[in-house]
Amino acid sequence: METRLGCPCGETIVGEDSDDLVRRALDHLGQQHPGRSYDHEEILLMAKWQRENADYL
Ligand SMILES: [Zn+2]
Numbered sequence: 001m002e003t004r005l006g007c008p009c010g011e012t013i014v015g016e017d018s019d020d021l022v023r024r025a026l027d028h029l030g031q032q033h034p035g036r037s038y039d040h041e042e043i044l045l046m047a048k049w050q051r052e053n054a055d056y057l
Helices: 018-032 040-052
Strands: 004-006 012-014
Touching: 004 018, 004 040, 012 018, 018 040
Parallel strands: none
Antiparallel strands: 004 012
């Protein structure tokens, strides 16, 4: 389960579970990065990739 997502702007988004993470990430994107849109799957894939490549953060 993915619960953390590092945004390229430096913000780390933390959710209680995967669905919460996606909801918070979409909120953040909508407020801070309007014009970019990602779907549920893409956000979870990014979070998974970051978790598996932890030195990226
Ligand atoms: Zn951001």
